[in-house]
Amino acid sequence: MKATIVLDKETEKELNELKTFINTSKSRLIRDAIRELYFKERRARENLLFFVNLYNEGIITNDLLFLLLPRKDAEAIIIGSKTGKEAAEVVKSNS
Amino acid sequence: MSKVIVDSSTLIALERANLINFLNKIDYSTIIPIAVKEEIINERILKFLIIQELKGRTLKLSRSLEHLGIGKGESQCCALANKLKLKFIICDDRKFIRQRFFLYNKNIRNIKVLGFSFFLHMFYKKRLIKDVWQQLDNIIKLNHWERSEVLIANYTLLKEMGY
Numbered sequence: 001m002k003a004t005i006v007l008d009k010e011t012e013k014e015l016n017e018l019k020t021f022i023n024t025s026k027s028r029l030i031r032d033a034i035r036e037l038y039f040k041e042r043r044a045r046e047n048l049l050f051f052v053n054l055y056n057e058g059i060i061t062n063d064l065l066f067l068l069l070p071r072k073d074a075e076a077i078i079i080g081s082k083t084g085k086e087a088a089e090v091v092k093s094n095s
Numbered sequence: 096m097s098k099v100i101v102d103s104s105t106l107i108a109l110e111r112a113n114l115i116n117f118l119n120k121i122d123y124s125t126i127i128p129i130a131v132k133e134e135i136i137n138e139r140i141l142k143f144l145i146i147q148e149l150k151g152r153t154l155k156l157s158r159s160l161e162h163l164g165i166g167k168g169e170s171q172c173c174a175l176a177n178k179l180k181l182k183f184i185i186c187d188d189r190k191f192i193r194q195r196f197f198l199y200n201k202n203i204r205n206i207k208v209l210g211f212s213f214f215l216h217m218f219y220k221k222r223l224i225k226d227v228w229q230q231l232d233n234i235i236k237l238n239h240w241e242r243s244e245v246l247i248a249n250y251t252l253l254k255e256m257g258y
Contacts (some may be wrong), residue, residue: 080247088255
């Protein structure tokens with residue numbers, strides 16, 4: 001598929017710099033970026049609670065969450081897990 | 096009887112899942128401040144609740160929390176919890192959960208936030224519901240809380256409670 005993409009000046013500058021850093025084509029860089037976003041989104045859509053379990057058990061760190069999932073989901077796991085654990089302590093101490 | 100202070104987000108979620116009737120079958124009296132009452136359109140929800148007005152220092156504390164950007168309902172819930180010396184409120188507002196996480200304010204930090212799963216736990220203990228996970232899924236879908244802090248906080252609470 002061929003596509004015309006519209007980039008703002010800043011993104012265009014970054015793309016050109018990245019092209020010289022990595023020494024690869026612009027098309028390849030865009031394909032890689034889309035692929036990474038696609039996999040992050042698929043992981044979050046299909047396996048979010050699996051990542052929550054791994055995080056709650058201390059198997060994966062905050063940094064790894066941000067590498068594997070979209071930012072929004074990684075933040076939700078970090079904030080939600082802390083809130084849920086504090087809540088569980090309250091419930092246990094009240095019962 | 097123990098007391099719990101509940102925000103409109105949780106009450107509306109329970110109503111949507113047809114679980115609101117169970118509130119008068121658990122060993123807690125459910126209290127809401129005036130601001131939460133104003134957020135509830137469905138009159139049917141109100142008959143299960145005790146409405147409490149904020150005065151004096153409690154109202155002042157609530158206003159100071161509002162100045163930090165906290166919603167009026169959540170601010171009044173926290174101030175009321177502080178007055179009644181309760182360690183927690185029940186709230187499923189995503190924005191408030193995030194604000195509480197990022198704000199370094201002792202009046203907010205000292206009060207823990209429990210979600211609707213607290214009630215699922217109570218309903219299950221009273222044998223009013225059979226499957227907490229099915230109810231969790233249902234509430235999450237009905238309120239469009241998929242992939243949010245609300246889902247993860249409630250899921251974590253139930254997991255930590257051994258479900």
